[in-house]
Amino acid sequence: MLYLWLKAFHIIAMVCWFAGLFYLPRLFVYHAMSTDEVSRERFCIMERKLYRGIMWPSLILTVGLGLWLISLNPSHYFSQGWMHAKLSLVLLLVVYQFMCGAQIKAFTRGENQRGHVFYRWFNEAPVLxxxxxxxxxxVRPF
Ligand code: HEM
Structure with a gap:
């Protein structure tokens, strides 16, 4: 029973995390296209609030609940190839999140050099x- 509850909330936290992972780089696209100071400042606030208020708490919940699930049967999960591959992809997502944080800092300091086309491609990484x-x-292919 605990297993099913943990899994349900793991999936809910993951959906919240991905809402941010999909929307934040979209904000970067519009931010990079904006030309007036009022819009730029508004984008900075929107990005910071999404990053700190939604993305970090839901990342921590997703990872925390995932680790709790693993702790229910660690020898089983760590013997599965798909789990190792999944954890590698999750690690890349965490790196991606830090990269988003660095972008927010660059925008806030007015030091961003990248254009909207870069962020359109950057936006595809969490989809993959x-x-x-x-x-x-x-599917658990291996
Ligand atoms: C460190 C991070 C994570 C850990 C340790 C973790 C661990 C786990 C574990 C142990 C399960 C239960 C598997 C089972 O017995 O069915 C699970 C289920 C699941 N996880 Fe994660 N997870 C993590 C991150 C993620 C992320 C980022 C996503 C989404 C992109 C995700 C999506 C899912 C889904 C959809 C299930 C349900 C699978 C099913 O019931 O068929 N997890 N996770």
Missing amino acids: ALLGIVILVV
Whole structure:
């Protein structure tokens, strides 16, 4: 029973995390295209609030609940190839989140050099991670 509750909240936290992972780089696209100071300042506030208020708490919940799930049966999960692959992709997502934080800092200091096309491509990385992780945990190909 505990297992099912943990899994339900793990998935809910993951959905909240991905809402931020998809929306924040979208804000970077519009931010990089904006030309007036009022819009730029508004984007800085929106980005900071999303990053600190939604993305970090839901990352911590997703990872915390995931580790709790693993602790229910560690020898089983660590013997599975798909779990190792999944954890590697999650690690890349955490790195991606830190990269987002660095972008926010660059925008806030007015030091951003990148254009909207870069952020359109940057936006695709979490899509690939989501595809990979969900296929790994559901299909378990290895
Ligand atoms: C360090 C981070 C994470 C850990 C330790 C972790 C661990 C786990 C564990 C142990 C399960 C239970 C597997 C089972 O017995 O069915 C699980 C389920 C699941 N996880 Fe994660 N997870 C993490 C991050 C993520 C992320 C980032 C996503 C989404 C992109 C995700 C998506 C899922 C899904 C969809 C399930 C349900 C699978 C099913 O019931 O078929 N997890 N996770």
